[in-house]
Amino acid sequence: MTFTAQIINVLAACILLTSFGLLVQRRIYGLLRIFAWQGLFLSASTALVAYTAGMNHLYISAALTLTLKVVVLPYILYVLVNRLNIYRDVEPLVNIPATMLIGIVLVIFSYHLTAPIRELSTLVTRTTLAVALSTVLLGFLMMITRKKAVTQIIGFLALENGLFFAATSATYGMPLVIELGVALDILIAAFIFGIFIFQIRTTFDSLDLKEMEKLKEHEGA
């Protein structure tokens, strides 16, 4: 294994580590910081893949990741959290060890699922596909276990990070048109999230999604 490939693997490990960090961090500022770090690792690994494979368009997506995931989105969320005065909120998390264990199971599952693909791939980055899938699934897990709107958003964005990582690690990046489109979609989604936060705040007076469980099947109502 070449030196750069090893570095890419280290970065993959860092991304996985940050996913677990997101899973158990209770404070919102802490979450934002970890999320920005994850974006940074993602961007670095993309740039490195671009360098080793000589794919110039990957530099663009690395720059895109850097601006969007490390600067713009964390900043928007930071402003939002300050504006809404929720930065002191500490989320009660039930059973951190159990969540971690489920997370580990998900990682093993991803390795198992991508095993046949790893054997087919000849790319430098093939071992990282499993990490990408794990990041996606851990993002999922975070969205399921968290009950606050802002933390669910961070979970969603972490999930998208996993997808970006999959795109670079499995295929040296999708064609540029696609990456730009996806980035645009994510940006719009982030804005809609922001609008939503205000809507939820004004209609429910709280950002706790426990309030939002009215719409169930109205049995005998």
Next chain:
Amino acid sequence: MIIVALFTVSLFSAVMLAIIGDRRLAAEINILASFATFVISLFLAVDVYHSGGMTAADNYFFVDAFNVYLVVLTTFVSTTTAVFSRNYMRFERAHGKVGHKGMRFYHAMFQMFIFAMLLALLTNNVGVLWISMELATLSTVLLVSLYRTPSSVEAAWKYFILCGVGIALALFGTILLYFASEKVVGEGTQGLLWTNLILVSDRLEPTILSLAFIFFVVGYGTKVGLVPLHNWLPDAHSEGPTPISAVLSGLLLNIALYALVRCKVLVNKAMGSNWAGEIMMGFGILSLIVASFSLLRQKDVKRMFAYSSIEHMGIATFAFGLGGPIATFGGLLHMLVHSLTKSSIFFTVGHAAQISGTQHIANIKGLIKANPLVGWGMVFGVIAITGMPPFGVFASEFLILTATMKYAPMLIPLFMLGIAVAFAALFRKMQTMVFGDPPEVRQEISAAHVPVFLHMALVLVLGLYFPQFLQRWFLDAVEILK
């Protein structure tokens, strides 16, 4: 060239309506813009009819018999919905449910949504398909919460999160598909074009494609509303403005199914078996059964018809999964008639809810006496959607049933059970709503009857007589989806 014109009109009118805002003629411009796209799509259809499928703008877009019929359907239903929404939204506006900003946003996003759906249908690129599906979600998500009631915000949030996550998985599937195809087709945009993928489909790596299909089913299946991924659908349909329910149910679900069917054809060819089809059959039959039993206990009228949409999408998914000429033909027809019938039902339901001032089934009474055309519209709508002859839904369900009888006879009891339960549920609840005496207190509305009866007439015609050109169209599409 025509394709580009199609996009330009809807995108341009979205911008225009955003600028015009809540002026007097906004609703009329919305109708006009939708109608213009409809006319253009007819030209496109004639073109495809005479010269077969084609690609345009340097292979970025492509049309064949399969997507062109959905394009015509999409533009047609959006035109009639625009006509309906003119009357409907005027009432909502007069009763203070939406404000000034809300109306501006509503009209602009309505056209944006049409643009996103057309892009999803006509793009040749699997990646752009994903982007436009996401765009379709994003443009409707804030429309669901247009009224800003707690339950509508909740419904919109659920819609956003579930469809957002679901569609993220479809992106993972797209990445895997690209991973498989770049080995065969080469890197760059070429590796994501449907037209290229279909040509090399038997050389794509089956293990990767089977994995990709799982992600596609979960991703696009969430948008189709397949059980158990359907949770967002009844909420979004019942809480949003009714014109949006009509286009979500009649159009968006079709587009998602379209994406899924394209993927299924590809994966089946790569694997050399009907593995992907079998997965779709499973999801389809499960949706049919679960949705039809859920129909029995609904109290909210829009929610009930949302479940009916899940049921019918289940039937169509099942039909495409089954494959073969008859089932595929039935599936295509089912998408068409379901879309027409369900949107017309939502039109009448919207007016019925305005008359009664509630969506609660128990409080909607005596529609025929209160407003005969709305009442009879609902009667015919329910008769059509439950698959009674002579309406078109009967024809499509009969075709699908015939094919099931031949290829999967074991599933016939389940299929029949689903349809029968749905019939019982809908028919019983419809009777209490349309017959009897209306309550004393009710709202006077100026209903839009033309869209409803136009749709019903079309569904009736399709049940009695199948036009030659449509038959050739569908047979071409069946050939493509083989």
